[in-house]
Amino acid sequence: MAKDVLDIKAESAVMDTDKMWIIMGPQHPFSHGLWTLKIQVDGEIVKDAEPIVGYLHRGWEKEAEARSYPKIIPMADRLCYAASMTYTHLFCMTVEKALDIDVPEKAKYIRIVADEICRIQSHLMWLAAVGTDLGNFTVFLWCMREREFFMDLNVRLCGARMTTNYPRIGGVRNDTTELFDRDVMRCVERFEKVLMDDIVTLIDDSSVFVSRMKGVGYLTREQTVNLGITGPAMRGAGVDFDIRRDDPYDNYDKIDFDVPVMTQGDSYSRYQVRIEEMLQSCKIIRQAVQKVKALGKNAPYRLKVPSNVPAGRSTVRLEDPRGESLMYLISDGTDKPYRLKVRSPIFTNVSAAKPLVQGCRIADVPVVMAMIDMCLGETDR
Amino acid sequence: MVMEFLKKYPYDENIPRRTLWIMKPFVVVSKLFVKAVIHRDVAILYPYEDLWMPDNYRGRPGLRFEKCISCGICVRMCPTSCIELVEVLDDAGNTVKRPQINLGRCAFCGYCAEYCPVDAMTVTPEKELAEYTREDLIYGPRRLACDKINKNMEVHLEETLMSDIKNGNSERRVNAFMTDRPILDSSKCISCKKCEKVCPVKAIKMIEHGVNAKGRPILWPEINKDICVCCHNCVDDCPKSALHMDEVL
Numbered sequence: 001m002a003k004d005v006l007d008i009k010a011e012s013a014v015m016d017t018d019k020m021w022i023i024m025g026p027q028h029p030f031s032h033g034l035w036t037l038k039i040q041v042d043g044e045i046v047k048d049a050e051p052i053v054g055y056l057h058r059g060w061e062k063e064a065e066a067r068s069y070p071k072i073i074p075m076a077d078r079l080c081y082a083a084s085m086t087y088t089h090l091f092c093m094t095v096e097k098a099l100d101i102d103v104p105e106k107a108k109y110i111r112i113v114a115d116e117i118c119r120i121q122s123h124l125m126w127l128a129a130v131g132t133d134l135g136n137f138t139v140f141l142w143c144m145r146e147r148e149f150f151m152d153l154n155v156r157l158c159g160a161r162m163t164t165n166y167p168r169i170g171g172v173r174n175d176t177t178e179l180f181d182r183d184v185m186r187c188v189e190r191f192e193k194v195l196m197d198d199i200v201t202l203i204d205d206s207s208v209f210v211s212r213m214k215g216v217g218y219l220t221r222e223q224t225v226n227l228g229i230t231g232p233a234m235r236g237a238g239v240d241f242d243i244r245r246d247d248p249y250d251n252y253d254k255i256d257f258d259v260p261v262m263t264q265g266d267s268y269s270r271y272q273v274r275i276e277e278m279l280q281s282c283k284i285i286r287q288a289v290q291k292v293k294a295l296g297k298n299a300p301y302r303l304k305v306p307s308n309v310p311a312g313r314s315t316v317r318l319e320d321p322r323g324e325s326l327m328y329l330i331s332d333g334t335d336k337p338y339r340l341k342v343r344s345p346i347f348t349n350v351s352a353a354k355p356l357v358q359g360c361r362i363a364d365v366p367v368v369m370a371m372i373d374m375c376l377g378e379t380d381r
Numbered sequence: 382m383v384m385e386f387l388k389k390y391p392y393d394e395n396i397p398r399r400t401l402w403i404m405k406p407f408v409v410v411s412k413l414f415v416k417a418v419i420h421r422d423v424a425i426l427y428p429y430e431d432l433w434m435p436d437n438y439r440g441r442p443g444l445r446f447e448k449c450i451s452c453g454i455c456v457r458m459c460p461t462s463c464i465e466l467v468e469v470l471d472d473a474g475n476t477v478k479r480p481q482i483n484l485g486r487c488a489f490c491g492y493c494a495e496y497c498p499v500d501a502m503t504v505t506p507e508k509e510l511a512e513y514t515r516e517d518l519i520y521g522p523r524r525l526a527c528d529k530i531n532k533n534m535e536v537h538l539e540e541t542l543m544s545d546i547k548n549g550n551s552e553r554r555v556n557a558f559m560t561d562r563p564i565l566d567s568s569k570c571i572s573c574k575k576c577e578k579v580c581p582v583k584a585i586k587m588i589e590h591g592v593n594a595k596g597r598p599i600l601w602p603e604i605n606k607d608i609c610v611c612c613h614n615c616v617d618d619c620p621k622s623a624l625h626m627d628e629v630l
Binding site for chain 2: 067070071072073074075077101104138155156158159160163165170171173174175177192196197198200201202204205206258260262264268269272275276279280298299300301302303304305306307
């Protein structure tokens, strides 16, 4: 009897199995957006991976060259649906640097509030996606429910939910509306409680979900730096760098907050960094709203800026919810940019697909790739 | 500063093996269950009831027909070029030009309302815009009218001048329509009268400044700076670029 059964362990050492390429995407439940991940598998183990992006290329950078500066702001909204506020903010900061103007204090603080609302909303969108990737639909529904409150704050602030079109070159579109500060405080207070008591409990107290994330998708600190990964994915691997703190733009240097850094470098640490970042964003929002309130109602919030930008180059970077996004503007003295380059954090982060999923099992690929929070609008541009 | 989450759930190499972990989600979910039993449904029965919308909600663009001066700033500022000026009959029977919007292309950015010098364009709270054909999505000037426009929907361009902040006069609000005016470089002017024709508010008058070598009168535009709304039409249409906008900063 025993002779008939093959000794699998001994056999597999000498048996040469064929490697197979599996194509996940562009229409695949795990790929959040239109992108393809080709993985090479040996049995169940992933040996190689190759991301393919470009299905959503719209010629954004070329289109921007044919538009006057204010007209690019609604386009920058559409770079990423979850991070519309930060991309508009980034574009406005780039043009402001080219114009060499200083934005009023109030506008800076309102932009911080708007950015952090955007960050929380983007991270919630990511958490919802992770929930479905791990098979927990309750997490998805509850994150979407919480996200609605922040969407409502966006409507209160500027009248639109997603494509906000709010920052302007030289300030913001409108002053904070009546009772906005009260709404923000209530919303943030409620969110902190719900996130800690409900949503996180569902994930962190359950060994099923933790074991899916813990110990998979390891990246070392050196690998992270060499691959150019930025954002929460980088901080989860022990690189202590946040542009908000280390190269502050607007008034982030006047605000007290912590940057969560984990040293383990697996999927779970990236998850933890993002959850903690949401709670830190709540702290930032509280302080910034108080600062806006202290500046008074009549403080200026928008500067009148010249329509022609003097010839030159300017580069500005900003801490996007997903990482470090950068815009590089070459202006030629007219009211249209000569060249506008966007550095999208995800385009670089997705190139880490191979070291991330190497050695994982096929079932782990969705959750490992979900930890870099794909957004294809900004990647393909 | 304390990191609330990382303190409560520190990274532990061992995966938690709590015996009662399976009950915890049930407890959390049961809170919502009790809430839903006692209170009403969480979902909104959409066609029968509607979400509450704030006053400044940015829906489709609207137009106040009688306020419009057909300056074309909305056409110039529209990022998707979905606005064009069309000729319609006004209440008195005269042919006038008014914006027509293709909502199939509209990005709902609100620029037309923001940059309108006379607040004729506004945003409206209307959001149910589904139609059966693409042609139905083209809203003519009369169809753009909306009676739900409230005061908060008039987005005003309230800008502060950099010079005002330097002088400590930071509470003053201006916009380009109040401050910027076109300036003539008379050496380039060829007296073509084009600027006079395109001016929507008739702020430009051609004034005679002597006779040229061929015996024809030299006409230079004179701009009435009180009426001008800084619509850039004369600057854009000048064939010799004799006019340029003087931006007050």
